[in-house]
Amino acid sequence: MNTLKKYIILASAGLVLSSCQQDILDTTSFNNPNPELAFTSPELVQLAVNGVYNAAQIGNFNGTPRGYVFGAAYFQQNEVRGEDVVNTDAFYQLTYESNYDPTTPNNVYYWTDAYRLVNRANLVNEGIDRAVNNHVITEVQGNIYKGEVLFFRALAHFELLKQFSRPYHLDNGASVGVPYRTIGVDTEATIEQAMQVGRGTVAEDYQRLLTDLNFAENGLPTNAQRQGINKIGKITKGAAIAIKIRAYLNMRNWNGVITEYNKLTSMYALEATPVAVFNNNLGNTESIFSIxxxxxxxxxxxxxxxxxxxxxxxxxxxxxxxxSPLWLEHDKRRDITAVVSGARFTRKYTDIVNYTDASPIVRFSEMKLAAAEAYARTNDMTNALKLLNEVRNRSLANPNTEAYTIASFANKEDLVRAVLMERRIELSCEGVRWGDIHRLINDDIAPTQGIPAKVPNGFPAATSYTIGIPYSGNLTSAIPYTDRRFLWPIPLMTTSVNPLLAGQQNPGW
Structure with a gap:
């Protein structure tokens, strides 16, 4: 295989870690960990692991940094695919209006940067094994580092499943998944090996990512065992458990959600107010993992x-x-907003000068609501109500009179719907909405139908914001989940050089 073709395959498959001003005919795998050097001292091993965090934080977009896949792109893409935000400009308009195709950069780099992250994780994972075998680091330390990189491998594949594959529950995971890559690619031999990894099933991918997360959970320290901002900014046992909860929620494994949630109750606590989690408070007790x-x-x-x-x-x-009438007028979460040209905007992210806001990947309030939903769906109204109120009450002006009671709900279905609405309010602008839309397709209690109807692209009029009176203005047309646009297409730059994936393109693309 000539080196130019090698470069094209690496780039299109999302395996080049970043662009670099270097001759593409140089066979050195640029910006990948050098196996001869990167794992020869404890300090270098740690730097290699830190590089995986960096790959999650800052991706490549046409050769420039752009926050893929778990920087701002994760939050924006997952929000604008839903109906709870309005895209005001052209930046994510193609995603917002579902006018993408296999060449649309926003989708293309979501795929390629997710697999760049996976490849970095795989290369470092293999290097850690060498470092342990060569007695550069201890096995205990190696398992901590492996837990961190395998967490990212699982998280990236989980994110790809949400955008490129059907929901798990529709057919118990029998639909086509995404290529779950487990080897590092930096040679012609590993390129050939990776090219043979096609799309298995969604169920197979879930099993693999849960295996990675279980390994991470077993090897990682708790947040209490981390120091300073590393309690939040480094992967911990709690982070692995939290993503397992998301997976079990998607699988409708309600008992699994509850079992995993109970592991977290001694590790985290809600802050007294919703704003305390933000404003770069990296010492808060609620954030489970933030970049x-x-x-x-x-x-x-x-x-x-x-x-x-x-x-x-x-x-x-x-x-x-x-x-929404369920978002009470004096709810304190309304205070974490501002008015610009008549429209409402979140102020969860405040540093407009140095851009130091941490990216909140998962919080304990989300986990409480996940457990509340699971309890409600299994007819445990008492525990469901308790957890729902624990999240909601801290934001209420008068929780003694405004808190939900068991009489607030005629049945478990009403309680489930209240929990799901609370997720939309509590986690607004945190990249969670599309995941809920995706997993609730044809749900038996609160079904979503596909890409929802939305307020048209642009600044909503000030008159459209009226607390307590449901919006009745213009909306775009909803798109059913059977439409090809519900799933993103595998990028052309990948299918054009990978015949296996070209034959496994999502239907209609």
Missing amino acids: INTANNNPGVNGALAAQFNNRSMIAISPILWN
């Missing part, structure tokens, strides 16, 4: 949360959510 950004290491103006949601006003809170 740390600094003034010198962030995705830049086009990939930072505060730039996109705050000072550039690109993602507004939709009147569909803002006007």
Whole structure:
């Protein structure tokens, strides 16, 4: 295989870790960990692991940093695919309006940067094994590092499944999944090996990612065993458990959700107020895992949360959510917003100068609501109500009179719907909405039908925001989940060089 073709395959498969000003005919695998050097001292091993965090934080977008896949792109893409925000500009308009195709950069780099992250994780995972075998680091330390990189491998594949594959519960995972890559690719031989990895089933991918997360959970320290901002900014046992909860929620394994949640109750606690989790409070007790950004290491103006949601006003809170009667008028979460040109915008992300807001990948409040949903669906109204109120009450002006009681709900179905609405309010602009839409397709209690109807692209009029009165203005047309646009297409740059994946393209693309 000639080196130019090798480069094309690496790039199109999402295996080159970043662009670099270097001759593409150089056979050195640039910006990949050098196996001859990167794992020869404890300090270098740690740097290699830190590089996996960096790959999650800052991806490549046409040769520039852009916050793929778990910088601002994760939050924006998952929000604008839903109806609870309004895309105000052209930045994510193609995603918002579902006008993408196999060449659309927003989708293309989601795929390629997710697999860049996977490849970095795999290369480092293999290097850690060498470092342990060569007595550079201890087996205990090796398992901690392996837990961190395998967490990212699982998280990236989980994210790809959400965008490129059908929901698990529709057919118990029998639908086509995504290629679950477990080897590092940096030679012609490993390229050939990777090219043979096709799309298995969704169920097979879930089993693999749960295996990775179980390994991570077993080897990682708890947040209490981490120091300083590493309690939140480094992967911990709690982070692995939290993503397992998301997976079990998607699988409708309600008992699994509850079992995993109970492991977290001694590790985390809700903050007294909803705002205390934000404003760069990296010592809070609620954040389970956030990706740390600094003034010198962030995705830049086009990939930072505060730039996109705050000072550039690109993602507004939709009147569909803002006007919901279940979001009470004096709820303190309304205070974490601002008005710009009549529209409402989140102020969860505040540093518009240095872009140091951490990216909140998962919080304990989300886990409480996941457990509340699981309890409600299994007819345990008492525990479901307790957890729902624990999240909601801290934001209420008068929780003694405004808290839900068992009499608030005629049946478990009403309680499930209240929990799901609370997720939309509590986790607004945190990248969770599309995951819920995806997993609730044809749900027996609160079904979603596909890509929902939305407020048209652009700044919503100030008059469209009326607390307590459901929005009744213009909406785009909903798109059923049977439409090809419900799933993103595998990028052309991948299918054009990979015949196996070309034959496994999503239907209609």
